[in-house]
Amino acid sequence: MANRCLYNASFKKFLSSDKMEVLGILHDNFHGEALTTTNEAWKGEIELLQKVLVPWENEAGEIVFEYDIPRLGKRIDVVLLLRGIIFCLEFKVGQNDALQSDVEQVMDYALDLKNFHRFSHDRTIVPILIPTNHQRRSTVFFPSVYDDAVYNPLIVGAGQLQNLLISVLKYSGATKADAIENWIISPYTPTPTIIEAARTLFESHSVEDITRHEADEVSTDATINYLLQIIDKSKRNGQKSICFVTGVPGAGKTLVGLDVAIKQTYKEANNSKEDGAVYLSGNGPLVAVLTEALARDNYKKNASKGKRLSDSRREVSEFIQIIHRYRDNMLAKIKNPVENGVIEIDPEKAVRLESTGYGEVEHVAIFDEAQRSWTHKRISDYLKRGGTYGNKLKVPNFPFSEAEFLIWSLDQREDWAVIICLVGGGQEINTGEAGITAWIEALNNRFRHWQVFISNKLTEPEYAEGKVNELLKENNKVTFSDSLHLAVSLRSFRAERLSSFIHSLLSFNDDAKDLYNEVAAKGYPIVLTRDMDKAREWLRSKARGSQQTGVLVSKVAARFKPLAVNILPQGDENAVHWFLEDKTDIRSSNYLEDAATEIQVQGLELDFACVLWDADMRYNDGHWEYFKFNGKNKWNPVPNTANGQEEKKYMLNAYRVLLTRARQGIVICVPSGNNRLTPEGFPEDPTRLPEFYDGTYKYLKSLGIEEI
Numbered sequence: 001m002a003n004r005c006l007y008n009a010s011f012k013k014f015l016s017s018d019k020m021e022v023l024g025i026l027h028d029n030f031h032g033e034a035l036t037t038t039n040e041a042w043k044g045e046i047e048l049l050q051k052v053l054v055p056w057e058n059e060a061g062e063i064v065f066e067y068d069i070p071r072l073g074k075r076i077d078v079v080l081l082l083r084g085i086i087f088c089l090e091f092k093v094g095q096n097d098a099l100q101s102d103v104e105q106v107m108d109y110a111l112d113l114k115n116f117h118r119f120s121h122d123r124t125i126v127p128i129l130i131p132t133n134h135q136r137r138s139t140v141f142f143p144s145v146y147d148d149a150v151y152n153p154l155i156v157g158a159g160q161l162q163n164l165l166i167s168v169l170k171y172s173g174a175t176k177a178d179a180i181e182n183w184i185i186s187p188y189t190p191t192p193t194i195i196e197a198a199r200t201l202f203e204s205h206s207v208e209d210i211t212r213h214e215a216d217e218v219s220t221d222a223t224i225n226y227l228l229q230i231i232d233k234s235k236r237n238g239q240k241s242i243c244f245v246t247g248v249p250g251a252g253k254t255l256v257g258l259d260v261a262i263k264q265t266y267k268e269a270n271n272s273k274e275d276g277a278v279y280l281s282g283n284g285p286l287v288a289v290l291t292e293a294l295a296r297d298n299y300k301k302n303a304s305k306g307k308r309l310s311d312s313r314r315e316v317s318e319f320i321q322i323i324h325r326y327r328d329n330m331l332a333k334i335k336n337p338v339e340n341g342v343i344e345i346d347p348e349k350a351v352r353l354e355s356t357g358y359g360e361v362e363h364v365a366i367f368d369e370a371q372r373s374w375t376h377k378r379i380s381d382y383l384k385r386g387g388t389y390g391n392k393l394k395v396p397n398f399p400f401s402e403a404e405f406l407i408w409s410l411d412q413r414e415d416w417a418v419i420i421c422l423v424g425g426g427q428e429i430n431t432g433e434a435g436i437t438a439w440i441e442a443l444n445n446r447f448r449h450w451q452v453f454i455s456n457k458l459t460e461p462e463y464a465e466g467k468v469n470e471l472l473k474e475n476n477k478v479t480f481s482d483s484l485h486l487a488v489s490l491r492s493f494r495a496e497r498l499s500s501f502i503h504s505l506l507s508f509n510d511d512a513k514d515l516y517n518e519v520a521a522k523g524y525p526i527v528l529t530r531d532m533d534k535a536r537e538w539l540r541s542k543a544r545g546s547q548q549t550g551v552l553v554s555k556v557a558a559r560f561k562p563l564a565v566n567i568l569p570q571g572d573e574n575a576v577h578w579f580l581e582d583k584t585d586i587r588s589s590n591y592l593e594d595a596a597t598e599i600q601v602q603g604l605e606l607d608f609a610c611v612l613w614d615a616d617m618r619y620n621d622g623h624w625e626y627f628k629f630n631g632k633n634k635w636n637p638v639p640n641t642a643n644g645q646e647e648k649k650y651m652l653n654a655y656r657v658l659l660t661r662a663r664q665g666i667v668i669c670v671p672s673g674n675n676r677l678t679p680e681g682f683p684e685d686p687t688r689l690p691e692f693y694d695g696t697y698k699y700l701k702s703l704g705i706e707e708i
Contacts, residue, residue, distance in 0.1 A: 003328075003331070003349075004184050004332055005029075005064050005067040005184065006029040007025050007029065008063065008065070008067075009062070009063060010060070010061065010062055010063075011056055011057055011082075012057055012058065014050070014053070015050055015053060015057050019047055019050060022046050023042055026066070031393075040093070041093045042065075044093055044132065045065075045077065045091055048132075049078065051162070053080075055162070056082060059082065059177055060177050060179040061080065062179075062183070063079070063080055063081075064076075064080075064184060065078055067079050069116060069117060070116065070186065070187070070188035071188045071321055071325045071326055072112055072116060072317060072325070073325050074112055076089075076090070076113075078091070080165075082165070082169070083169060084123065084124070084179075085126060085169070085172060086123050086180070086183075087126045087165070088106060088125065088126070088127045089106075089128050090102065090106040092129065092130065092131045093132050094132060095131035095134070096131060096133045096134060096135075098129055098131050098155045103129055103153045103155070105129075106127040106128065106129045107152075107153050109127060110126075110127035110151075111150060111311075111314065114149075115190060115193070115194040115314060116318075118186045118187045118188070118189040118351075119180055119181075119182060119183045119186035120186065123149065123180065124149045125150045125151065127151065127153045128153070128154045128156060129153055129154070129156075130156055130157070130161060132157060134155065134157030134158075135157055135159075136156075136157065137155070137156035137157065137161075138154040138155050138164065141171045141172075148193070185332075185333075185350060187356070187360075188329065188360065188361060189361045190318050194314065194315060194318050220252045220255060223245060223485075223486055224256055224260055224263070226484065227260050228263060230243055230418060231264060231364055235363070237416075238415060239451055240411060240413075240449065241419070241450065241451040241453060242418070242421065242451070243418070243420045243454075244370070244452075244455055244458055244484060245257075245421065245422050245455060245485070246458055246486070247422075247486030248486070248499040248660075252486055253422040253423075253486060254422070258279055260277060260364070260366060261279040261320075264276065264277040276362045276364070277365070278319050278321060278326070278360075278362040278365055278366065279320050280321055280365060280367050280368065281369060281603070282324065282373070283368065283369055283372070283602055284572045284575075285572050285599070286368070287321070287322050288572035288575060288576050289576055289580065290316075290320055291320055292313070293579075294316045294320075295312035295313040296580070298312040299312045326360065327402065327406065329360070330360070330405070330409040330412075331383075331393060331405075332349060332393065333346065333349050333350035336394075337396045338395060338396070338399060341399040343399065343405070343408060355413075355414065355415050356414070357414035359409065359411075363417055363418065364417070364418045364419075364420065365410055365417075366419075367406065367419065368422045369422065369423075369603060370421035370423050370436065371423050371433065371435050372433045373403045373406070373433070374402040376399075376400065378402075378433075379405070380397075383398045384398070401438040404438065404442035404446060406419070407419065407442050407446075407447050407450070408446075411447060421436075421439060423436055423455075424602075433650075441471065444471065444472070444474065448475070448477070452472070452475060453478075453479050453481060454480055455481065455484035456484075456485060457482075497515060497518050497519050497522065500515050501515035501519050501526075502659045505659075506656060513704050516703050516705060524664065524665060525665040525706075526665065526666050526706075527667045527707070528667070528668050528669075528697070528700055528701060528706065528707045528708070529668075529670075529707065529708050530670055530697060531672075532669055535610045535667045536592045536610070538708055539609075539610055539667065543607060547607040547608065548579075548589060548590060549589065549590050549592065549606060549607065549609065550589030550590070550596060550609055551589075551592050551594070551595040552595060552597070552601060552611050552612065552658045553565070553595040553611075553658070554598060554617070554655060555597040555598060555654065556628055556654070557597070558615075558629035558631075559614060559615065559687050560595065562688065564593070565594075565595050567594070567595055568594040568595060568596045568597070570599075574587075574600075578596055578600070592610070597654075598657040601657070601661050602657050604661070605662065605663050607662065607664045608665050608667075609658075610666070610668075610669055611658045611659055611666060613668060613671075613693070614671075615629075615635055615692035616628065616629070616635075616651060617651055617652070617696075618692060618696055619696040619698075619699040620695050621695075624652065625637065626638040633687060635687065635692070638651070667708070670696050670697040671688070673688045673689050673690035673693045
């Protein structure tokens with residue numbers, strides 16, 4: 001089961017294996033190169049456990065190294081299944097003492113198993129922290145404050161681990177063999193207690209507060225109610241349905257997705273997950289920021305009850321998840337390698353549940369930014385190389401696009417299912433993002449039994465290049481509805497007109513100047529400058545109280561160091577700090593030092609933003625020219641090949657995303673460049689010549705944009 005862990009075996013097999021053989025299997029199943037410290041830690045753990053487990057050599061025990069908790073992206077160092085008890089072992093090699101953060105880490109692993117791992121729900125779970133040089137061991141055993149058969153974390157040095165296991169087995173009365181069948185391939189199924197906790201999380205409408213949506217309540221309510229009706233109809237008729245929801249930036253697509261997930265999951269009083277929904281996104285920064293924001297909000301409300309921040313994060317992660325983990329959990333169930341282009345479930349890798357079949361626990365899956373799902377080429381190349389989250393999950397000859405596989409995953413349910421795709425027009429920003437075409441082709445080619453409910457705006461040019469009608473003309477299960485488009489009311493006039501203006505600006509439409517005047521007349525300022533210091537002054541003068549400002553750049557941007565701007569490093573935790581810390585923390589966007597890219601801000605918004613325009617996309621005589629920096633001394637033009645044309649589309653969409661991130665106003669800074677010469681008469685900085693920027697500045701100014 002290498003796709004669920006890096007190694008598992010019976011105690012007998014593990015103890016009879018050479019330690020280098022076990023280490024080799026760990027390496028073979030690990031994605032990427034293991035660090036020297038990781039390698040040494042594994043060797044130490046293997047040597048220790050091959051001594052510690054000798055007393056139980058002939059029992060039906062099982063050992064698991066680096067176990068992935070389904071769909072949560074958490075990996076436990078070692079799990080021991082012995083006499084019906086689940087021991088979670090977290091090693092801290094070379095440490096003398098236990099740190100509080102380490103104790104909390106191993107406790108969190110135990111609680112994740114209890115709350116989300118079907119075959120751990122009714123088992124005793126014992127978390128053990130092992131600072132290997134620790135000289136003592138815990139001697140007091142008692143359940144945690146959660147009253148759920150999870151022990152308080154135990155602490156032990158390497159030399160006392162065997163004695164500790166003996167003591168726990170004696171204390172718990174575990175004297176007989178009690179194998180836990182299929183534990184390693186357990187389904188992901190949240191317990192009623194975690195569902196109740198998550199329901200409490202949203203009682204005060206935290207979703208609306210966090211997303212700060214601008215859409216008219218009537219508009220979003222109409223869309224939410226329509227989606228809930230489709231879900232209800234699908235359940236009553238035992239059918240599979242897919243819905244495509246469109247909306248301009250700022251119209252509340254993410255809000256609608258979260259709201260449907262909450263209403264659908266928590267509408268019944270019996271805490272059942274049976275009809276529940278999960279909100280999935282491939283946008284790591286968005287999921288990280290939403291999860292952390294909601295968790296912090298819940299933590300503040302419940303701190304007096306002894307709740308930890310990690311408890312709140314766990315409650316949120318019950319239904320806000322990264323799409324790749326959902327996908328990979330389904331991939332772990334298939335026959336591998338795939339033969340004859342047919343994906344099939346492998347009964348030895350998955351557990352069939354009565355109503356779920358081999359599908360996941362939720363009937364409803366909500367895919368945010370569905371246009372960003374991967375093409376067949378991208379996902380097949382990725383799976384051919386192997387893996388996600390540390391495991392080499394290699395699937396050669398993978399036959400589906402990501403959209404097709406996600407529909408297939410919901411199709412595994414034997415009763416009914418609903419997919420809700422939230423679609424942003426013209427917002428594919430990474431190579432290998434398929435757009436909405438891949439979803440429609442999958443429905444036409446393989447899933448003709450699915451009912452299709454589609455926004456009437458999906459036929460417009462920014463979706464599937466305007467070919468939706470043509471693609472769907474032979475499909476007789478299609479229903480168009482204006483309820484699936486998030487129309488923005490006059491109260492949020494800004495979002496719709498701003499989106500139209502940015503579209504016209506980027507497309508050189510004749511109405512761009514008029515649209516700019518409309519947006520400005522409604523009190524939404526868009527200003528232009530060539531001076532980054534002036535841009536910062538403008539942002540600081542506009543923001544009041546807790547209003548948020550930030551600097552935005554395209555991911556291709558390269559030459560901003562001379563302007564004292566740093567590109568925010570990749571990593572979801574950086575986006576969390578950038579968005580959520582306040583003005584007392586230098587990691588906050590408000591310091592206007594770190595600039596976020598379209599990858600980090602898509603789906604999220606600021607109050608006031610500066611879009612810093614680099615030489616990657618330049619205006620020249622009525623068209624855009626595209627360049628990429630070589631990392632040293634030169635901008636190279638993007639070629640006019642098929643791949644180059646695709647890349648240009650993503651670069652244009654990047655600026656579309658950046659220019660629609662601000663709720664209340666934007667300043668566009670097009671640098672002046674460097675016009676100075678060396679004493680020898682050569683450009684001082686040939687990577688920032690004024691002509692790289694002047695055309696763009698003049699074009700924007702020609703639209704009437706006010707200069708500061």
